[in-house]
Amino acid sequence: MTPIETNQALLDGLREIVGDDGVLTTMGDRLVYECDGYVLEKQTPDIVVLPSTRAQVVGVVNRCREAGVPFMPRGAGTSLAGGTVAVGGGVMIALTRMNQILEIDLRNQFAVVEPGVVNIWLTQRLKGTGFHYAPDPSSQGACTIGGNVATNSGGPHTLKYGVTVNHVLGVEMVLPDGNVVTFGGPHADPVGYDLTGLAVGNEGTFGxxxxxxxxxxxxxxxxxxxxxxxxTVDDASHAISDIIAAGIVPAALEMMDHLMLQAVEEAYQFGFPLDAGAVLIMEADGLEAGIDEVAARIEEIARANNARDVRRARDESERLLLWKCRKKAFGAIGRLSPSYCCQDGVVPRSKIPEMLRFMSDISAKYDIRIANVFHAGDGNMHPILLFDERDAEQTQRVVDASHEILSECIRLGGSVTGEHGIGVEKIAFMDRLFTDDDLLAMRWTRAVFNPDNICNPAKLLPSGGHCAEVSLPATRRAT
Structure with missing residues (x-):
């Protein structure tokens, strides 16, 4: 057992705050929390705590701080970059019991939710009201809005509507010193610094x-x-660029390649052609007047880029089935491989064909199958590397191949993440994307909120070299 597990005073204090059923200490219970969707990094937390109120979160944070024990938040565990891995152990604060939709104000067009609310629950609650919550990650049926806020999640429809930060008006946070702060709120344009925008995407390193x-x-x-x-994927990729170049902003442009089509069709029997090199899901929305002209123009561009067929969803049920296939594509991968690693690189749209050819070469070089399903409209690519994590040599090839793919994204003028975050997986790439001064500024920013780096340590920012840890003087710490 670890020193934290045997810290009876800490355990008693946590049980006093959340109750016996809110503190998990057995190996069987804690093992569930050893990793998120990024299965290549695993670490079992020493204790898992399940608060159900803000006051309980404050109490847990204070107990951890007093004991000098690191802690980290966790939502549904759908993160794909190791953002919720308990590096070095510590206390995992799982927020899934804080799952209430507190308010829906249609007149002022906002909702207030707790962090454990599953994304799709809000969609379902709003059905029939004439309103919706736009960010719709592919893991929408499982991921929580608190997790979406932490990683600034995207989704198929962010091409037109924007990512999570464009739809968050305010956040309430418990800082690592136990204080509660609120950034923004229900009003659309708060005065002062945009601290809401700063908080969204902090990956749990602020509070x-x-x-x-x-x-x-x-x-x-x-x-x-x-x-x-x-x-071919080349034809589909060129169609994407030409649609955007024509001045059309589709609601979504999603691509699936041949290997992904096999998995999805076997799982959902939509009727995808298994001999196709790639398919594009192309969606336009807006006013009824003129929408058919826009759709016809998209079809025309697709055919000009050698689309052998373009089919329109005949009704809402067929449309929903098509989107079900896309959003559950990752789950369908289990039919092809016992394990997979999903990357999250971004390249300029014009570089998509080049990037896909590069991934084909990497697949051959490392003898690893790579399936592709991604947000093609904004260049956010999700190559899925198939492997068996029980085979150490195969796992290492996946890691090496992933690093080459992300390095190529940088070389082509892109980034190593579009929506999954940095977590633990991509820390080594941060000093290739940013200068030492850039990283130091980020460290100073984190230190305002998390001066002792006790909240979700070892995430997002690299350590060592010219980017050593920094601490703010006590007079400059957040209160």
């Missing part, structure tokens, strides 16, 4: 989100969803 005010958007009058079928 623990306990409430969020989120913007609600009006439903579009009309939607047209099309499936473009292409012989």
């Amino acid at each position: 623990i989100c306990t409430k969020a005010w989120v913007r609600l958007s009006r439903d579009a009058q009309a939607v047209r969803t099309m499936l473009g079928i292409f012989e």
Whole structure:
């Protein structure tokens, strides 16, 4: 047992705050929390705590701080960069019991939610109101809004509507010193510094989100969803660039390649052509007047780029089935491989064909199958490397291949993450994306909120070299 596990005073204090059923200490219970969706990094937390109120979160944080024990927040564990791994152990604060939709204000177009609210629950609650919450990650059926806030999640429809930060009006956070702060709120344009924008995407390194005010958007009058079928990924990629170049801003542009189509079709029997090199899900929305002209123009561009067929969803049920196939594509991968590693690189749209050719070469070089499903409209690529984590040599090839893919994204003028965050997986790439001065500024920013680096340590920012840990004088720490 670890020193933390045998710290009876800490355990008694935590049980006093959340109750016996809110503190998990057995190996079987804690093992569930050893990793998130990034299975290549694992560390079992020493203790898992399940608070159900903000006051309990404050109490847990204070107990950990007094004991000098690191702690980290966790939502549903769908993160794909190791953002919730308990590096070095510590106390995992799982927020899944804080799962209430506290308020929906349609007149002022916002909702107030606790961090453990599953993204799709808000969508379902708003059905029939004429409004929706726009960010829709592919893990929408499982991921929590608190986790979306932590990583600034995207999704298929962010091409037109923006990522999470564009739809969060305010956040309530418990800082590592136990103080509760609120950035922003229900009003759309708060005065002063945009601390809400700073907090969204902090990956749990500033504190623990306990409430969020989120913007609600009006439903579009009309939607047209099309499936473009292409012989090659090159043709599909060029169609993407030409659609955007034509001045059209689709609601979504999503690509699936041949290998992904096999998995999805076997799982959901949509009727995807298994001999296609790639398909594009192309969606336009807006006013009823003119929407058919926009859809026709998208179809025309797709055919000009050698689409052998373009099909429109015949009705809402077919449209929803098509999106079900796309959003559950990751789950379907289990039919092809016992393990997978999903990357999150970004390249300029014009570089997508080049990047896909590079990944094909990497697949051959490392003898690893790579399936592709991604947000093609904004260049956010999700190559999925298939492997068996029980084979150490195969696992190492996946790591090496992943690093080459991310390095190529940087070389092509892109980034190593579009929505999954840095977590533990991509820390080594940070000093290739930013200068030492850039990273030092980020460290000073983190130190304002988390001066002792006790909250979710060893995430996001590299240590060592010219980017040593920094601490703010006590007079400059957040209060």
